[in-house]
Amino acid sequence: MKGKRVLKVMSHIITTLLFIVLLVTLFSVIAMRASGGEAAIFGHQLKSVLSGSMEPEIQTGSIIAIDVADAQNTFQKGDVITFQTNDDALVTHRITEVVDGQYVTKGDANDAPDVEPVTQESIIGEYTGFSIPYAGYVMTFANSSEGAAILLILPGVCLIIYSMITIWRALRTIDQPKKDVKKNIEQSDI
Known part of the structure; x- marks a missing residue:
């Protein structure tokens, strides 16, 4: 029982x-x-990281949370930003230098800085430091x-x-007492 x-x-x-x-x-x-x-949670946008350019801090296939940037945001050397490139790809890299209002960026795992400087208008947001490894693959899927x-x-x-x-189990348990009664009747007839 x-x-x-x-x-x-x-x-x-x-x-x-x-x-x-x-x-x-x-x-x-x-x-x-x-x-x-654009997935969001608690006011942060979630982005998938599908390259290893920021390893070991951000693993390939991670989901990261970013604070969405606006025109008033200013960034400095060492900040990790997500920005849109000229070919509409999203990239998350660290600012290595600020030159004339533009940002020179580089992935932590890359040997050289990015070719094109990043403008304020192309910045989507700043990395909050929160990531979930491998969940980016699921989010992309x-x-x-x-x-x-x-x-x-x-x-x-x-x-x-x-x-x-x-339902099948419930019906089977309902039928079981009927079978037991029938069996008892047959045994009493003997």
Whole structure:
């Protein structure tokens, strides 16, 4: 009897967790799509780092949090900034020098500074020091059409399958007393 109670509690916990995962995933994907793919948490934008130019401080595949910059922000040597290059790529590098209002940047793991200086207008934000290693791969996948579809469908399918198993088990327990009664009747007839 105690084993059945434990199984019932575990069943409720699993159902609740699957439902929460489904809701969180749904909310996350919709929020990222609504904001143009810019994930944000507590006022910080989240960006994926897909190169090793800032290792070891920022690992390849990490998610980093940045404070969004505006025209009033000024940066100094040593600040780590995320900026947009002329070919629309996002880069996160450290400022090594400030020359005539422009910033010379370099990745910590790179041997030479970046070719083009960074202007104030091309700076997206400043790195806050918060990163989650390897989560950038997941975020990049989630921002793709296939990733969004899988992350929305997979928890729902798991919840449906788990619900079907739970219903089947419940129906089986309902049928069991009927079989026991029939068996008892057959034995009493003998």
